Amino acid sequence: MIAYLIRRTIYAVLVLAGINLATFFLFFSVNTPDDMARLQLGGKRVAAEAIERWKAERGYDRPLYFNPAASGVGKLTDTVFAENTLGVVALDFGKTNEGRDIGWEIANRILPTLSVAIPVFLIAIGLSIVFGLGLVLFRHTWIDTAGVVTLVGLMSISSLFFIIVGQFVFSRLMSVTPISGFSPPPDMFKFLLLPVAVAVLYQLGPNTRLYRTLFLEELGKDYVRTARAKGLSEIAVLLRHVLRNSLIPIITSAGLLLPALLAGSILLETFFGIPGLGTFTVDGINNQDFSIVRAMVFFGSFLYVATYLLTDFAYAWTDPRVRLQ
Structure with missing residues (x-):
């Protein structure tokens, strides 16, 4: 198992x-x-002096990959490539066009993003498993049929519809939650309630349908018939056998969900005014700040790879066959 985890970590790096x-x-x-x-600076009609000044302010006036004017190792290190790639590895993402430190911005904005993504991830996976098991328990009945139709309906509706309707109903009409904004703890909950609920709602459709299919597939296997022959109830069969043997595909789908939530934070944070990584990325694109965009591309990739690495660790913990690799 240790060799497997080390190998997967090296792959991730x-x-x-x-x-x-x-x-x-x-x-x-x-x-x-x-x-x-x-x-x-404003288009093609820009003076060469202004371009050189802009590049010098950001350290882009040096050669990209090889500096023949430097001596020794400096031929490789005194370049834009070395400064930027090594800096990113050290989590030094440089500065924005306004001079703000990008690493500091990420450190301060990651809390709002995770405050939305993690609750959505946990609640959506938990409810999807519960609803999937419930539909399988009542399979071939009107409950199962109505549930599948509802899930298909949820999958067919755009997430923008949930956001707009949720803001109109719960913020404008009922005044249950703020329509947008964010506040540090302890007032954070009231600002996160609506975006988390909206995100969970449009994740239920695809996840529950997937888990229902997985559970139905497991029900047709020999070990399930053996468990029933021993006198176990249907609920016990589902919880103790079917769910346990479906953990690998559930972990796989969960590993895909968390990065998708982080990528989808751009939409939620924009509509709900949450000052997270999504709005930071949008600001960088609108301001044509390439340092922000490049930093967020790498940071987003890092989150993806870290999530998949955690998924591999979960495989090793769940499946004994993986531990022997």
């Missing part, structure tokens, strides 16, 4: 290194520092 290199190539070779300067 290599993937992150590849993402870092690919991100640098896209931002500095395909889209050169001169192009960034022209976009930032």
Whole structure:
């Protein structure tokens, strides 16, 4: 098991290194520092002196990959490539166009983002498993049919519909929650209640249908017939056998859900005015701040890889066959 975990960790580090290199190539070779300067300064009719000044302020006036004017190791280290790639590895993302430290911004904005994503993740997975088991328990009845129709309906409706209707009903008409905004603890709960509820609602459809299918597939296997032959009740069969043997695909789907929630935070945070990583990314795009965009691309990739690494660890904890690899 230790060898498996070490191997997966090495794979994750290599993937992150590849993402870092690919991100640098896209931002500095395909889209050169001169192009960034022209976009930032107002188009094609920009004086060459202004471009050089903009590049010098950000350290982009040096060669990209190789500096022949430097001596020794400086030929490789005194470059834009070395400064930016090594800086990102050290979690030094540079500064915004306004001079703010991007690492400080991420550290302060990650709490609002996780405050939405983690409750949605836990509640959506828990409710989806419960509803999936309930539909399987009442399979081939009107309850199962009505549940499947409801789930398909939830899957067919855009998340924007849930957001707009939720804000109109619960914020404007009923005044139960604020329509937007954010506050640190302990007042944070009232601002997170509506976005968390909306996100959970539009995640229930696809997740519950998936888990219902997994449980139905497990019910047709030999070990389930053996458990029934021993006199176990249907609820005991579902909880003690079917659910346990469905953990691997459930963990896989859960591993896909958390990064999707982090990526989807842009939509929720924009509509609900939450000052998280999603709104920070949108601000960087609107302001054409390439340092913010590149930092968020790498940071988002890091969260994806970290989530999948945790999924691999969960595999090893759940499945004894994985521990022997």
